[in-house]
Amino acid sequence: MRTSLLSDWLAQRLDKTGTEPAYRQLQRLLREAILAHELPAGRKLPSSRMLATELGIARNTVIQVYEQLAVEGYLLAGTGSGTFVADSTPDQQMLGNPATDASGETGRLSQRGQRLVASAGVSRRQWGAFVPGVADVTRFPAAVWSRLQARHMRNPQPELLSYAPPGGYAPLRVALADYLRNARSVRCEPEQIIITTGIHQSVDLAVRLLCDPGDEVWTEDPCYWGVRSVMQASGLALKPIPVDQEGICPSSEDLAQPPRMMLVTPSHQYPLGMVMSLARRRMLLEFARQRDCWIIEDDYDSEFRYANRPLMSLQGMDDANRVIYVGSFGKILYPGLRIGYLVVPPALAEPFAVALAELYREGQLLQQAVLADFIAEGHFGAHIRRMRNVYGTRREALMHEISRRFGEDVPVRGDEAGLHLVASLPDHLDDRQLAHDALAAGIATRPLSGYYSHADQATRGLLLGYACVQDEDIARHFSTLARVMEDHLQLR
Ligand SMILES: Cc1ncc(COP(=O)(O)O)c(C=O)c1O
Numbered sequence: 001m002r003t004s005l006l007s008d009w010l011a012q013r014l015d016k017t018g019t020e021p022a023y024r025q026l027q028r029l030l031r032e033a034i035l036a037h038e039l040p041a042g043r044k045l046p047s048s049r050m051l052a053t054e055l056g057i058a059r060n061t062v063i064q065v066y067e068q069l070a071v072e073g074y075l076l077a078g079t080g081s082g083t084f085v086a087d088s089t090p091d092q093q094m095l096g097n098p099a100t101d102a103s104g105e106t107g108r109l110s111q112r113g114q115r116l117v118a119s120a121g122v123s124r125r126q127w128g129a130f131v132p133g134v135a136d137v138t139r140f141p142a143a144v145w146s147r148l149q150a151r152h153m154r155n156p157q158p159e160l161l162s163y164a165p166p167g168g169y170a171p172l173r174v175a176l177a178d179y180l181r182n183a184r185s186v187r188c189e190p191e192q193i194i195i196t197t198g199i200h201q202s203v204d205l206a207v208r209l210l211c212d213p214g215d216e217v218w219t220e221d222p223c224y225w226g227v228r229s230v231m232q233a234s235g236l237a238l239k240p241i242p243v244d245q246e247g248i249c250p251s252s253e254d255l256a257q258p259p260r261m262m263l264v265t266p267s268h269q270y271p272l273g274m275v276m277s278l279a280r281r282r283m284l285l286e287f288a289r290q291r292d293c294w295i296i297e298d299d300y301d302s303e304f305r306y307a308n309r310p311l312m313s314l315q316g317m318d319d320a321n322r323v324i325y326v327g328s329f330g331k332i333l334y335p336g337l338r339i340g341y342l343v344v345p346p347a348l349a350e351p352f353a354v355a356l357a358e359l360y361r362e363g364q365l366l367q368q369a370v371l372a373d374f375i376a377e378g379h380f381g382a383h384i385r386r387m388r389n390v391y392g393t394r395r396e397a398l399m400h401e402i403s404r405r406f407g408e409d410v411p412v413r414g415d416e417a418g419l420h421l422v423a424s425l426p427d428h429l430d431d432r433q434l435a436h437d438a439l440a441a442g443i444a445t446r447p448l449s450g451y452y453s454h455a456d457q458a459t460r461g462l463l464l465g466y467a468c469v470q471d472e473d474i475a476r477h478f479s480t481l482a483r484v485m486e487d488h489l490q491l492r
Helices: 003-013 022-035 048-055 059-071 111-118 142-154 170-184 199-210 225-233 252-256 278-291 346-360 365-376 379-409 431-440 471-489
Strands: 083-085 193-196 216-221 237-244 261-264 294-298 323-328 340-343 420-424 461-465
Touching: 003 022, 003 048, 022 059, 048 059, 111 225, 142 365, 170 193, 170 323, 170 365, 193 199, 193 346, 199 225, 199 261, 199 294, 199 323, 199 340, 199 346, 216 225, 225 237, 261 278, 278 294, 365 379, 379 420, 379 471, 431 461, 431 471
Parallel strands: 216 237, 216 261, 261 294, 294 323
Antiparallel strands: 193 340, 323 340, 420 461
C-alpha cells in the first residue's frame, strides 16, 4: 500500500461512532497492516499532522500511536526525517532451513504427551454410585473445620498467607509424624515428612529426584493408572510385574535385573485388595538393600480395614532406608483437599524439601494449619473411627446385594479394606463393555481389566465403590447395575 493510499485506507476503517477509542483503533489497524506486509519495511508514514487532518482526529492521538508502535518495534520514529515501518521480518538464516514446515500443526503433542493423553484413565464422573475410591464427602465435619479455619483467619499470621517453607507447615509435620508412628508404625521424625498436594505429586517428586529418564521402574500388574501415568510421563521404563495372593511377585529373571525403583501397595493391593505377606515384604526389603533400589510404598487407604486393625507399614520394617512412604488425606477427609505427604529416609529429607519448594512453590498453609489442629485436637482420629463404621455398613450392604442377586456366579474379592471391592466376572466377559453399558444406565464402575498392562491377559471384574453411596441407596443402585450385569452374564 502506497503511503498516499494509507490515509484513505485508514479513513475507511476508522469507526468514529463506535465505543473503541480512535487511539486504540488506529494502533490496531497499523499493527495489522504491518504484520500483513500491507505496509512493508522502510515505508514512510504520513506526518502526524497530515494524518490527523485527513482522518479528522487530534494530532496528539496520532503522535501517541506512533510513539507506542515505535516502543513495540513496529515503527522507527524520531529520526527527524519522518516515521518509517521497521524491518521486523524474521531472519531466515538465523532460523535455519527446516526440513518440514510445521506451520498449522499447533496442536501437535510430544510423543510422551500423546502417550499420556491416549492412555489416560481419568474419568469425568467423580461422585455417585459406584465410583471407586471416593470418600463420603457429605460426612466431612465441615462445622469443626470451619471453626478451626475461622480461628486462623481472624488474625492470620503473615507466614500462613505466604509460600510454604520447604517441607510444609512445621506443626502439621509434627502432628502427622505422631499419627503415623502410632497408627501406621512408620518410623519417622517430623523433618522426614514432606507435605505435598497428594500421592500423584509425591510420586512425581520421588521419581524426579531418584530416577533418570530411561531408568527401569517396576509397577504391580494390575496397578493404579494415575501413578503409572505420572511415572510414564517422566520418561521412565515401566516394567509391569504380576501379583499373586502375597502381592508383587517378581520372577527369578526379574530379580536378576534390579530396577531403579518399584512402586507397591503392601497394605491393600490396588485394585485387587490383598495384603502383602510377611515373607514377600522381607524378600523385597532385602532385595532393595542388596541391589540398591528404592521402594515406594503407596499407603492410600489402609485406615479403613474392617475385620481387624490397620496393618503395619512396610516402611516400619525397613532397616536400610530404602522405603519412601506416601500417603494422602483424600480418602479420609475429601479428595479435593489435595494434601498428602511423603516420609523419606533422613538423608533425603533436606533435598526433597528443597526440590518441592523449588519445583512447585507450594502454598495452602492455611489449610495445612487447619489440618494440623484437626489432627492434634483429636478430630481426625474420631472421623476415621466414625467413617470406618459408616463404610463397614455400606460394604456389607453391597456384598449382601451381590450375593443375593448372583450367589456363586459373581464372587467378591478385595473387600477387607478400603473404599471399594471387586465383583469378579468370567474371563470371557468384556468388562469394559459392561462398564460402558452400566454408565449408560447411570451407574459408574471401573472395569478391572483397565488396570492391567495387557487387557487380553487381564482378570475380568468390576470395581465398585460403596463409600460414597448412602446406605438407603445401595440396593436400588445395585439393582440397576445388576440388570446390566445379567444381560452380559446371559442370566436373563
Ligand atoms: C492406589 C492409589 N494411589 C494413589 C491415589 C491418588 O492419591 P492422591 O489423590 O493423593 O493423589 C489413588 C486414588 O484413587 C489410588 O487409588
